[in-house]
Amino acid sequence: MINQGLTIKQQSTFSYICQYEITPFYMSNEIIQSSDYRDWSVFILNKIKRAQTQTALKVNTEMLTLYWEIGNSIIEKQQQNGWGSKIIDLLANDLTHNFPDSKGFSVRNLKYMRAFSEAYPHFPIVQVPLAQSENEFVQVALAQITWYHHISLLTKVKATAERAFYIAETAKNEWSRDVMLLQIQSNLYLRSGKALNNFKQTLPEYQSDLAKSIFKDPYHFDFLMLSTKVKELEIEKLLTQKITDFLLELGKGFAFIGRQYTIEIDNTDYKIDLLFYHAILHAYVVVELKAGEFMPEYVSKLNFYISAIDDKLKTPTDEPTIGLLLCASKSNIKVEYAMRGLDKPLGVATYQLEQLVKDNIDKMIQNKE
Structure with a gap:
């Protein structure tokens, strides 16, 4: 109701203001709440x-x-x-x-x-041979990263193919210069795609090449600051506590689902060490962590978990579940024998807990001397 103490002219002005100022306020709330x-x-x-x-x-x-x-x-x-x-x-x-x-x-x-x-005599690209080929080349655009990234690469990395790798990975993962330097320090170029696997035999071609490039060997868990003599559950706990560092080491696309993830099979509960979903592979990734040397029976258990996730969680739009077994050490021959004949995609890699820390301490001692 308009205040009776206002003059007719004032009432008219008040009505005008309500029409054009107050009404849109309520309308704006309706607009903001609309999905359109x-x-x-x-x-x-x-x-x-x-x-x-x-x-x-x-x-x-x-x-x-x-x-x-x-x-x-x-x-x-x-x-x-x-x-x-x-x-x-x-x-x-x-x-x-x-x-x-x-x-x-x-x-x-x-x-x-x-x-x-x-x-880079062929600016604006750097041209490097494809892996295992001298006649095929891949071209990497140099402008994908900043000048300051390039300065660091020129200083830290001498081989052209290795620099091209870090240029592409930095652009793809949107790494800062500091993160790129951390990846260089951890020798990501030498580790990338090196996990022993059966992807070629168990995944379609478009999926197997991508999966192979994503898994590395060894994985560096130096950010945990642990000694090598440590229990698996302690490593799992610290990895999940430092999930940001862990995801950075795993690489782009990994989404953490859970630790000691419980899955029921035939009225029995089983606990998966670490479960992820990979947004690029469109697949679940089961990670089993072992504190000691690789044992052939670990592969059988991992294969069991992969089958369970395929049956319990995987949807028709998901690609086949992939397994990753991480051990403190491994024999490549034993791994190859253990994986032979399996129809589930899995990889086996090692991890390092203290190598980078040790290297940094050695460098500090050398600098002081």
Whole structure:
């Protein structure tokens, strides 16, 4: 009801305000709660994010192109005129004088530009042979990662194929430079795809190649800061407590479902050490953890759990469940014999608890000396 103390003109003004200011407020709540608005809002947000990403990629591409061209020009002038490294000092001085607000033209950065151009003569891509092939090549776009990632790669990794691997993995997993350096330190390139497995015999081709690339050997659990003499349950508990570090070591796509996951079979409860779902493989992954050396009977138990998950949890839209057995040590021959004839996809790998910690301590001692 309109206040009776208001004049007719004031009442008219109040009604006008209610019509055009108060009514939309209630309407906005209805709009916000509607699924059409939420879907539309997400659509707009995604468009903005894509535009921001494309803009960032374009800026990064232009900067890398400029730096490569500067580096290439330095190489050409040094080769044509016989100029030594002092030319970089002179150029850095001139560029710094003309671009005082830019920190990108220091002597050190110009030397990185020269190294960048020398390392990648086919810019904007790096071309490396496919595994086990000398005639087929894969091309990796250099602009997928930032200049600061590239500087670290040039410093830490000498082999072109290995650098290409880290460029692709960094882009795919959206690693920061620090995370990329951690993966380099852990020798991910040498570990990736190395778990012994039967994927080729048990999975369709499109799935087996992907599964093989995802599992590694060994896995590094150094972030747990444990000694090698430790019980399986203690490792499981700490892995789940440090799930972020564990998922990083496992790789992109793993979603944690549970530890000591209970599944009932013929009125008996069985506990799976660790259960994951892999968003890229679209499959459950059963992980069994053993504190000691590989034993052939471990494979039989893992095969049992894979069958159970396939029967109890897997849906028609899921791919076959995959098993991963992690042991402190293993004999490859024993693993191959144990897996022979199995029709369930599984892999066997080792894990390390303290190698990186030991290496870091050794480096600290050497530096002090």
